[in-house]
Amino acid sequence: MSLSMGACPHAWRHHLHHRGRMWAASPAFRRQLVLLRSLAPTTCAYGGRASSSSLRPHAMSAAAGPVYEADAEAVVRRITPPLDRARHKGQAGKIAIIGGCREYTGAPYFAAISALKVGADLSHVFCTKDAATVIKSYSPELIVHPILEESYSVRDDERESVSSSILTEVIKWMERFDCIVVGPGLGRDSFLMDCISNIMRHARQANIPTVVDGDGLFLITNNIGLVEDNSLAILTPNVYEYKRLVQKVLNCEVNEENASEQLTALCQKIGGVTIMRKGKADVISDGKKVTQVSTFGSPRRCGGQGDILSGSVAVFSSWARHFLLSNKQPKETSVNPMVLGCIAGSLLLRKAAALAFEKNKRSTVTTDIIEFLGQSLEDICPAGW
Numbered sequence: 062m063s064l065s066m067g068a069c070p071h072a073w074r075h076h077l078h079h080r081g082r083m084w085a086a087s088p089a090f091r092r093q094l095v096l097l098r099s100l101a102p103t104t105c106a107y108g109g110r111a112s113s114s115s116l117r118p119h120a121m122s123a124a125a126g127p128v129y130e131a132d133a134e135a136v137v138r139r140i141t142p143p144l145d146r147a148r149h150k151g152q153a154g155k156i157a158i159i160g161g162c163r164e165y166t167g168a169p170y171f172a173a174i175s176a177l178k179v180g181a182d183l184s185h186v187f188c189t190k191d192a193a194t195v196i197k198s199y200s201p202e203l204i205v206h207p208i209l210e211e212s213y214s215v216r217d218d219e220r221e222s223v224s225s226s227i228l229t230e231v232i233k234w235m236e237r238f239d240c241i242v243v244g245p246g247l248g249r250d251s252f253l254m255d256c257i258s259n260i261m262r263h264a265r266q267a268n269i270p271t272v273v274d275g276d277g278l279f280l281i282t283n284n285i286g287l288v289e290d291n292s293l294a295i296l297t298p299n300v301y302e303y304k305r306l307v308q309k310v311l312n313c314e315v316n317e318e319n320a321s322e323q324l325t326a327l328c329q330k331i332g333g334v335t336i337m338r339k340g341k342a343d344v345i346s347d348g349k350k351v352t353q354v355s356t357f358g359s360p361r362r363c364g365g366q367g368d369i370l371s372g373s374v375a376v377f378s379s380w381a382r383h384f385l386l387s388n389k390q391p392k393e394t395s396v397n398p399m400v401l402g403c404i405a406g407s408l409l410l411r412k413a414a415a416l417a418f419e420k421n422k423r424s425t426v427t428t429d430i431i432e433f434l435g436q437s438l439e440d441i442c443p444a445g446w
């Protein structure tokens with residue numbers, strides 16, 4: 062029997078009837094049911110307050126299929142690990158943000174602190190020397206590595222040796238990370254971009270899941286081979302980043318009429334990656350299914366919300382991977398942990414943004430939203446202590 066997430070709920074009830082009570086009562090079945098429901102079509106899985114047409118499944122071509130509204134709360138509950146006395150530091154996740162330069166210190170901070178607030182045990186930042194002290198001063202919780210360099214601080218004849226020592230330093234740490242986030246506040250300096258390309262190649266060889274955001278997307282849009290066929294890569298483009306990606310990879314303009322097919326085609330053309338297209342709804346695809354989270358968040362569009370998202374997605378996708386591995390999913394269950402991580406991260410950000418807006422209204426800024434990440438997770442998935 063196929064238990065793939067693509068099955069419709071009616072088919073599920075049919076299976077349930079025929080497989081008998083033993084199977085229905087088994088923990089394995091309940092696990093499958095929750096995971097399936099979490100990605101079931103809007104009409105049966107989502108009873109949200111918004112009434113926009115985006116909440117209904119869209120009629121799509123066979124290639125793209127319908128857009129599913131995720132039962133994102135069920136996903137969060139399922140993949141969030143219980144707090145357990147037996148666990149030691151690091152087991153709930155070690156995340157690294159690769160970003161932070163002279164111009165941008167907020168973005169890597171937002172991503173790194175969000176990872177901690179969601180529940181990771183350790184959060185590192187690899188940034189330029191200029192940015193490091195600033196980021197450290199925002200929070201003593203973060204482990205900050207001032208190792209990246211931009212062109213202005215490297216002589217031409219030193220480039221090769223500096224680049225290789227940056228890579229050596231990052232490699233020393235890389236295997237410890239459950240996920241890295243490349244791009245928040247990275248900047249677009251050409252020397253830095255070359256160094257980051259080497260780091261991404263290494264992460265890939267080491268099978269480290271990689272969320273690509275912000276300037277990381279600028280880098281890969283111009284060098285798509287960095288993520289091609291990497292099923293452990295998640296791209297989180299905003300409206301402009303998505304536009305540039307579509308133009309470059311599909312050689313056309315963004316088409317809202319065929320948004321779902323276009324997103325599917327983009328994933329397929331790049332091969333294996335998961336893409337979360339951010340916007341009014343966060344639309345997620347791995348080239349097979351298209352899922353969305355459209356829970357209302359906040360009408361404030363202050364900068365930095367995407368950074369919260371990338372840090373959160375890094376944690377949740379690590380938890381989802383761990384959950385699926387430790388629950389030994391049958392091969393035919395094509396649950397993609399990267400997709401689950403995107404769904405969970407999107408919901409948590411939106412819930413936190415809603416709570417922050419309720420309190421701060423027009424003055425809501427990113428740090429206000431970060432303050433509510435904990436409560437949002439607690440509302441969905443109580444710590445129970």
Ligand SMILES: NC(=O)C1=CN([C@@H]2O[C@H](COP(=O)(O)OP(=O)(O)OC[C@H]3O[C@@H](n4cnc5c(N)ncnc54)[C@H](O)[C@@H]3O)[C@@H](O)[C@H]2O)[C@@H](O)CC1
Pocket residue numbers: 164165166167168169244245246247248274275276299301302304364365367368
């Ligand atoms: N406090 C901080 O340090 C923050 C830093 N950030 C970082 O800032 C860097 C740049 O990110 P951005 O999202 O600003 O990226 P972009 O440089 O792509 O966009 C900058 C702004 O230019 C405009 N724009 C870009 N492309 C456009 C187009 N085709 N048509 C019309 N307008 C267009 C948009 O208003 C956009 O917000 C990234 O490293 C990002 O992580 C942001 O995350 C926001 C917060």
Ligand SMILES: Nc1ncnc2c1ncn2[C@@H]1O[C@H](COP(=O)(O)OP(=O)(O)OP(=O)(O)O)[C@@H](O)[C@H]1O
Pocket residue numbers: 275298299300339340341342343358359362363364365366367368369370407410411
């Ligand atoms: N039009 C919208 N309506 C409702 N929520 C939105 C809208 N656009 C974005 N969001 C929310 O903000 C989140 C971040 O998306 P945004 O487009 O601001 O990313 P970004 O530009 O990369 O952010 P950053 O400033 O951190 O770089 C989305 O995941 C979504 O929850």
Ligand SMILES: [Mg+2]
Pocket residue numbers: 274275299367368
């Ligand atoms: Mg961004």
